[in-house]
Amino acid sequence: MSMEITAWTQLHSVLNAQQDPRPPGRATLRRIGAFARPHRRRIALFVLLGVATALLAVATPVLAGSVVNAIVSDGTETTVVRLALLIAVIAVAEAALGILSRRLSATLGEGLILDLRTAVFDHVQRMPVAFFTRTRTGALVSRLNNDVIGAQRAFSNTLSGVVSNLVTLLLTLAVMLTLSWQITLLALALLPVFVIPARRMGRRMAVMQREAATLNAAMGTRMTERFSAPGATLVKLFGRPEEESAEFAERARRVRDIGVRTATAQSAFITALTLVSALALALVYGLGGFFALRGALEPGAVVSLALLLTRLYAPLTALAGARVEVMSALVSFERVFEVLDLKPLITERPDAREVPEGPVAVEFEDVRFGYPSADKVSLASLEEVASLDTRGGDEVLRGVSFRAEPGRTVALVGSSGAGKSTIAQLLPRLYDVDAGAVRVGGVDVRDLTAASLRDTMGMVTQDGHLFHDTVRANLLLARPAATDDDLWDALRRARLDDLVRSLPDGLDTVVGERGYRLSGGERQRMTIARLLLARQRVVILDEATAHLDNTSEAAVQEALAEALEGRTAVVIAHRLSTVRAADQILVVEAGRIVERGTHDELLAAGGRYAELHRTQFASRTPGGAVEAAEVGEAAGAVEAVEAEEVAEPAA
Numbered sequence: 001m002s003m004e005i006t007a008w009t010q011l012h013s014v015l016n017a018q019q020d021p022r023p024p025g026r027a028t029l030r031r032i033g034a035f036a037r038p039h040r041r042r043i044a045l046f047v048l049l050g051v052a053t054a055l056l057a058v059a060t061p062v063l064a065g066s067v068v069n070a071i072v073s074d075g076t077e078t079t080v081v082r083l084a085l086l087i088a089v090i091a092v093a094e095a096a097l098g099i100l101s102r103r104l105s106a107t108l109g110e111g112l113i114l115d116l117r118t119a120v121f122d123h124v125q126r127m128p129v130a131f132f133t134r135t136r137t138g139a140l141v142s143r144l145n146n147d148v149i150g151a152q153r154a155f156s157n158t159l160s161g162v163v164s165n166l167v168t169l170l171l172t173l174a175v176m177l178t179l180s181w182q183i184t185l186l187a188l189a190l191l192p193v194f195v196i197p198a199r200r201m202g203r204r205m206a207v208m209q210r211e212a213a214t215l216n217a218a219m220g221t222r223m224t225e226r227f228s229a230p231g232a233t234l235v236k237l238f239g240r241p242e243e244e245s246a247e248f249a250e251r252a253r254r255v256r257d258i259g260v261r262t263a264t265a266q267s268a269f270i271t272a273l274t275l276v277s278a279l280a281l282a283l284v285y286g287l288g289g290f291f292a293l294r295g296a297l298e299p300g301a302v303v304s305l306a307l308l309l310t311r312l313y314a315p316l317t318a319l320a321g322a323r324v325e326v327m328s329a330l331v332s333f334e335r336v337f338e339v340l341d342l343k344p345l346i347t348e349r350p351d352a353r354e355v356p357e358g359p360v361a362v363e364f365e366d367v368r369f370g371y372p373s374a375d376k377v378s379l380a381s382l383e384e385v386a387s388l389d390t391r392g393g394d395e396v397l398r399g400v401s402f403r404a405e406p407g408r409t410v411a412l413v414g415s416s417g418a419g420k421s422t423i424a425q426l427l428p429r430l431y432d433v434d435a436g437a438v439r440v441g442g443v444d445v446r447d448l449t450a451a452s453l454r455d456t457m458g459m460v461t462q463d464g465h466l467f468h469d470t471v472r473a474n475l476l477l478a479r480p481a482a483t484d485d486d487l488w489d490a491l492r493r494a495r496l497d498d499l500v501r502s503l504p505d506g507l508d509t510v511v512g513e514r515g516y517r518l519s520g521g522e523r524q525r526m527t528i529a530r531l532l533l534a535r536q537r538v539v540i541l542d543e544a545t546a547h548l549d550n551t552s553e554a555a556v557q558e559a560l561a562e563a564l565e566g567r568t569a570v571v572i573a574h575r576l577s578t579v580r581a582a583d584q585i586l587v588v589e590a591g592r593i594v595e596r597g598t599h600d601e602l603l604a605a606g607g608r609y610a611e612l613h614r615t616q617f618a619s620r621t622p623g624g625a626v627e628a629a630e631v632g633e634a635a636g637a638v639e640a641v642e643a644e645e646v647a648e649p650a651a
Helices: 003-016 026-072 077-125 129-134 137-179 181-189 191-227 229-238 241-293 299-320 322-340 420-426 450-456 471-476 484-493 497-502 520-534 550-564 576-581 599-605 608-616
Strands: 362-370 395-404 409-414 435-440 457-460 538-542 568-572 584-589 592-597 618-620 626-628
Touching: 026 077, 026 137, 026 299, 026 322, 077 137, 077 322, 137 181, 137 299, 137 322, 181 241, 181 299, 191 229, 191 241, 241 299, 362 420, 395 409, 395 420, 395 435, 395 568, 395 584, 395 592, 409 420, 409 576, 409 608, 420 538, 420 568, 450 457, 457 520, 471 484, 471 520, 484 497, 484 520, 584 599, 584 608, 592 599, 592 608, 599 608
Parallel strands: 409 568, 409 584, 457 538, 538 568
Antiparallel strands: 362 395, 362 435, 584 592, 618 626
16 A cells, blocks of 8 residues: 555545544444344454455565565575465455455345334334424434445444454564664664654544535525426526526535645545655655665665555554544444434334224314424434424314214315314324324224224325326325226326326326425325325315315316215315215314304304305405405305414424
């Protein structure tokens, strides 16, 4: 290894090490051992290969010196050829061991990455919806990428590096002391001249590297926001192109400037270390040559010492920064474990039951609920804040009780923020109640298996989400075993088959990020088609027709009527036709059910429902006066109470 390569290696380790990492606790080390245990044989073999490689690396300089001595002392041609062949064999063996070690390192490292990523992904999948509403997606993805790779580095790079460098250092020192203790001590005395600039300049480089990463991240975030479909639309509607361009150019200039400073510092760093190493080599050749001319040292020993010098400085420099590298890798483990230690609020009981067969009823009994505070569901590092917001827990639902009989439809109406969507989210157990019970088929949802509850209950939200995938893949999410005939049937019932047939690749057409290649109504009908395909026994419609025009709404209502037939349904109403068809209407205000009954009963009662009804259908005369228009049966299906959404309380 040349001194220049050593300098680049030291630079890389400094830039990738975290500044002043704190030592990990014993619990962290035990958990690392648990992850490493399945790979212990590979780890042992990896360490042995590192030791063997170190032995070969020291052997070559010694043999090179022997060749020089044989030439100078008029040795035989046979001796020189044998030594040369031995050097060649060692070179081949070193190359073979290097390839084998690299393959083993990759197998070990990638296997560990697989284990860690799978563990984190599976754990995150079990987290409640509240976790995802608070966590920054980029920070979470970083744990699955950067931190997992940093943890892997502890085994594939740092572990073998420490062992092989230590063996190389001890062997090199032993051989150099045997050849010339004076030159060896002088080389050790020059070591601070090599290491101190590396550490000082390395810290400066690390600061600049972090600054560059921050600036690049800020520029990347801005591009991501502006290049997404909603962001690009917002900029076109309200943005000023000149100011947007100027702001981006300023950020790009900062990235350019830090890039120039970093490149200059890197060049100075490498040049300084290479210069120091060249001076050290010159000193070895000068002093060694002086001793050789005086007969105190063999010429071959001078060559061996010069070659061994790189084997001395390289491991010494690496070991000098080994603690930082090890601690940095272990900190990555801690950041991964931090996510794994976040306990899911919703867990499945060991003795969980299946949802009973046949039509099922849905029941709320004196349900009380408040959204959990951030400290119960999130991490400050994932929200990228100094400390978590401890607010939360205020009751959103206050003693809600109702029952939806098998095959019946219950509609929820009320003001925005009243708690309707919160009720809908408790049914599929996206959250758990604080008091009372939610039952499906007479069984508390907390006593049911997650799989059976998922197979029983389907939900269509106001903002039906689609993945950046094909039409086929988005539909098969509901029923993976569905055939193409099943898919086309669901699309036909959602009044979407003609549109899909007109797309360039039919079912294999990619719908774009969040389905933005489709219109709002088309996206919503796609989610309804997914519901129709799933054929679940309980259906939750949270403003399912909110984005549809009158024509599409009428068509989808026909499909929904077919889908809801014989099924238990909870509907947050957006259209009067949906409300009027319900077997029971619940008026929700301030987390309580204040009225219940059929459409006609509630209008006749003249309470809150009638008030909302009159407000919705108020019509303006040409003079500006407002008249309340009572809409009866003859008016047909016209718009009803505007549906809401209760989001999780803002932090």
